[in-house]
Amino acid sequence: MTPEHFDVIVIGLGPAGLVACRTLAEKKISVLGLDRKQEIGPPKRCAEGLGLAWFKRAKLKISPEWCVHKIYGATLFSPSGSSVTLKSKKLQGYILERKILEKHLAMDAVKKGAKIIAKSDVIEARREPGRVFLRVNNGGEEKQYSCGMVIACDGIDSLIARQLGLNTTNKLVDVDSGCQYEMTGISGYDPAVLNIYFGTDVAPRGYAWIFPKRKDTANVGIGIGGMQKETAKYYLDKFIASRQGLAKGSVIEANAGIIPVGGFLENMAKDSLLVAGDAAHHVDPVHGGGIGIAMEAGILAANVAAEAVHKKDFSEKFLSRYNKLWYETRGNELKKKLRVRHLLEQLSNDDFNYLADSLTIEEVMKIASADLDKPTKLIILGKKLVKRPGLAKIMLKYLN
Amino acid sequence: MGAKNNPQKCLYCGGCVGVCPVSAIKLDETRIAIDNAKCIDCSACILICPVGANELVKGLKE
Ligand SMILES: Cc1cc2nc3c(=O)[nH]c(=O)nc-3n(C[C@H](O)[C@H](O)[C@H](O)COP(=O)(O)OP(=O)(O)OC[C@H]3O[C@@H](n4cnc5c(N)ncnc54)[C@H](O)[C@@H]3O)c2cc1C
Ligand code: SF4
Ligand code: SF4
Numbered sequence: 001m002t003p004e005h006f007d008v009i010v011i012g013l014g015p016a017g018l019v020a021c022r023t024l025a026e027k028k029i030s031v032l033g034l035d036r037k038q039e040i041g042p043p044k045r046c047a048e049g050l051g052l053a054w055f056k057r058a059k060l061k062i063s064p065e066w067c068v069h070k071i072y073g074a075t076l077f078s079p080s081g082s083s084v085t086l087k088s089k090k091l092q093g094y095i096l097e098r099k100i101l102e103k104h105l106a107m108d109a110v111k112k113g114a115k116i117i118a119k120s121d122v123i124e125a126r127r128e129p130g131r132v133f134l135r136v137n138n139g140g141e142e143k144q145y146s147c148g149m150v151i152a153c154d155g156i157d158s159l160i161a162r163q164l165g166l167n168t169t170n171k172l173v174d175v176d177s178g179c180q181y182e183m184t185g186i187s188g189y190d191p192a193v194l195n196i197y198f199g200t201d202v203a204p205r206g207y208a209w210i211f212p213k214r215k216d217t218a219n220v221g222i223g224i225g226g227m228q229k230e231t232a233k234y235y236l237d238k239f240i241a242s243r244q245g246l247a248k249g250s251v252i253e254a255n256a257g258i259i260p261v262g263g264f265l266e267n268m269a270k271d272s273l274l275v276a277g278d279a280a281h282h283v284d285p286v287h288g289g290g291i292g293i294a295m296e297a298g299i300l301a302a303n304v305a306a307e308a309v310h311k312k313d314f315s316e317k318f319l320s321r322y323n324k325l326w327y328e329t330r331g332n333e334l335k336k337k338l339r340v341r342h343l344l345e346q347l348s349n350d351d352f353n354y355l356a357d358s359l360t361i362e363e364v365m366k367i368a369s370a371d372l373d374k375p376t377k378l379i380i381l382g383k384k385l386v387k388r389p390g391l392a393k394i395m396l397k398y399l400n
Numbered sequence: 401m402g403a404k405n406n407p408q409k410c411l412y413c414g415g416c417v418g419v420c421p422v423s424a425i426k427l428d429e430t431r432i433a434i435d436n437a438k439c440i441d442c443s444a445c446i447l448i449c450p451v452g453a454n455e456l457v458k459g460l461k462e
Contacts, residue, residue, distance in 0.1 A: 036429050045413050121429065157414030157427050170418045172444055177415065179450040226419075232450035256450035258415035 003144035006032040006115075007309045008302075009134060010151045011122050011160050013040050016277025016294035016301075017153030018105035019058055023302035025112035029309050032145060033106075033114055034136060036121035040106045041099030045156075045257030046291065047180060047211045047219040049194060051093040054292030058299065066101035067094035069213050072192050078356035079199030079349040087193070095213050096291075125150060125163050132164075132272045149272040149314045151301050153294070156258055158279035165270050168279050172226045174262020176206050176288060179232035180221025181240075182213070182253035188245020191215050197239070200349050204228050208239045210246075220246060223259060223288055225345075232256070259288040263338050264331065269319040274301040285334060285341040293330060300325050343398030351391050358384045402436035402460025403445055409453035416445035416454055436460045 008024055010017045013035035024031040049071065055062055071094060073087030106116050117138065124135040132150050136143045152161040158168040189195045195210040202208050205225025212218045222236040233256075240246040260281035268275045276282065276297035283290035304322040308314050347355075359367075367377050378395070385392035403424070405416075414427045424438035425445060432453075434445075439461070445454045 036427075038429065043411075119429075155414060157417035159417065159423060159426065162423055168418075169421055169423075172419055172447060175415075175419060175448060177448050177450045226448050231452040233452065254411060256411040256413040256415065258413065258418055258448055258450070260418070 001144070003133065003146045004032075005131070006030045006145065006147045008032075008149055008151060008305050009034065009132070009145060009147040010153055011125075011134075012152065012154035012158075012277070012279070013037075013102070013106065013116065013118075014153060014155055014277060014294065015058075015102070015105070015291050016279075016282075016298035017151070018102060018109060018298070019295040020151050020153060020276065020298035020302040020305075021114040021116065022105065022109040022112060023299050024306060025109055025114040027302075027306040028113065029306050031114045032147070033109065033116040034120040034122055034134075035116075035118055036137075038119045039099075040116070040118055041102040043253075043255060044098045045178075045255055046098055047209060047221055048096040048098050048213075048291075049093060049211050049289065050096055050291050051091070051289075053090075054093075054295065058292060058295035060101075060295070062094070063104075066097050066104060068097045069095040069191075071095060071194055071212070074194040074196055075190055076356075077195070077197045078352050079201065080353040080356070082353070082356050084356060084359075085190075085193060095211050095219070097213075098291075122154075122160050125160050127164070127272060148309060148312075149274070149305060149319075151298075151305055152273060152275045152279050153277045153298060155278045156260065158275070161273065161275045161279050164273045166265070166268070166273060166275055168265065168275065168281075170258070170260050170281065171262065174260060174281075175226045176223040176259040176261050177226055177228075177232045178221060178223040178255075178257050178259055178288075179236045180219055180255045180257075181236070181251040182217070182255070183220050183240075183246065183249040184214075184217040184252050186216055186218060186220070186246050186249035188243060189218065191218075198352055202239060203235055205345055208236070219255075221255070226258070259283055259290070261285045261288055261341065264326075264334060267320075267323060268326065269316055269322050271316045271319075272314045274305060274319055274322050276301040282330075285338040286344070293334075296330055297326060300329060339398050343394060346394045346398070347391075351388070351394075354388060354391065355384075401439075401441045401456050401458055403434050403439050403441075403454055404457045404460060405432040405434060406453045406455070407431060409451050411451055411453075413450065415448050415450060419444040419448045
């Protein structure tokens with residue numbers, strides 16, 4: 001039996017893969033999308049927050065079907081409990097109902113000409129002369145497909161990219177371990193903003209979050225550095241027990257996941273292969289958000305794949321232009337943000353409290369922005385750091 | 401030794417698959433399968449699991 005052939009096969013249909021399928025279909029490229037899950041969408045491994053700017057970048061409609069709650073900014077709580085609330089147009093966004101968004105993205109891609117098959121686990125991918133050959137377990141039955149090239153959007157557990165020669169394995173120091181409950185019947189948080197809690201007792205090398213979906217319902221979660229004594233679940237249960245408004249609530253969904261915050265893969269292309277999304281470690285190293293970045297990378301990969309199909313050139317040399325595009329569009333910015341992450345990792349509870357108590361909201365905004373240069377930021381911090389030489393040293397080293 | 405998964409605890413997030421240096425773990429949709437012939441007892445899958453579903457157990461390789 002000759003396997004069914006497509007120009008491009010997209011493996012993994014999270015945000016990256018779905019948008020890649022849509023983009024290829026819009027360009028009239030024959031594309032098949034495969035995911036091992038029985039249903040596109042659930043279970044989510046995600047707190048579902050997406051900033052406004054990403055909707056335009058990913059050509060995503062703002063629809064009440066999947067944009068279930070508007071967010072106007074964020075409140076950051078220091079370990080001592082003091083807080084700053086930041087609100088600006090730039091910080092606005094939505095909490096999504098991801099399972100609905102992803103179903104919609106799948107339907108949209110199919111309407112434009114893509115083919116999508118759920119419950120299709122790609123168990124083997126190998127290069128053969130002039131094509132890539134795939135073996136797929138489709139609900140217990142083996143199916144075979146071939147294609148000119150693969151876009152691997154296979155998420156954090158990306159094994160297919162590894163089979164095709166790109167090492168997507170994460171180092172323990174470079175990942176955060178996350179646990180989350182969607183809870184209802186809760187109170188004690190501001191439903192207009194993302195509520196974020198820092199502190200080495202609350203979440204060592206990470207933070208706890210309450211991302212509101214309604215007044216009484218939210219994604220309550222925690223992300224911690226990858227090498228702690230206790231599990232993320234331990235810290236999450238402790239966080240919830242310590243807050244009356246949460247402790248009285250009910251858990252309607254339990255989620256886990258790891259977040260590749262340690263920087264993206266330097267090379268994301270091989271012969272007949274591009275990698276996008278979590279598989280390529282495409283997340284924001286400061287807050288761990290990856291939905292928008294995954295979609296952006298999915299679009300870039302699809303654009304390059306479409307060119308490759310037209311030119312009939314699937315060589316690594318040709319496909320490498322994806323790396324360049326990625327650095328220009330998002331990579332260089334994320335590299336800078338990685339330095340901010342390293343700065344945050346150095347701060348003790350005391351440092352955090354001190355900064356939270358001594359800086360005004362405007363000062364925090366200025367220091368966090370990418371628009372100001374280092375000398376200007378140091379002038380803002382100047383006087384405040386005189387009493388704290390340790391903190392000043394960290395700031396000098398990592399601020400960009 | 402060898403690594404063992406507790407399916408009652410596991411939320412099949414794929415995290416352990418993402419850190420296993422020898423690709424000994426696979427996520428079969430809602431079930432973790434560990435190939436202990438490949439496992440090198442490095443503990444990465446245990447340290448990263450958000451819910452503590454993996455452990456190293458004696459004698460899994462025999
Ligand atoms: C606890 C937690 C909270 C988060 N909160 C946020 C947030 O609020 N905002 C935000 O922007 N980001 C958040 N993120 C990050 C975000 O969820 C990810 O970055 C995003 O989902 C990545 O999308 P993706 O398409 O790359 O991968 P995924 O969404 O993981 O999709 C990968 C898909 O590939 C499939 N797959 C894998 N292997 C195969 C195979 N061999 N055959 C077939 N299919 C396969 C999987 O079934 C899966 O559906 C969070 C992550 C975690 C863990
Ligand atoms: S990391 Fe833990 S919860 Fe996630 S799949 Fe592995 S064993 Fe299961
Ligand atoms: S102990 Fe290490 S080698 Fe063994 S399965 Fe776990 S991560 Fe893989």
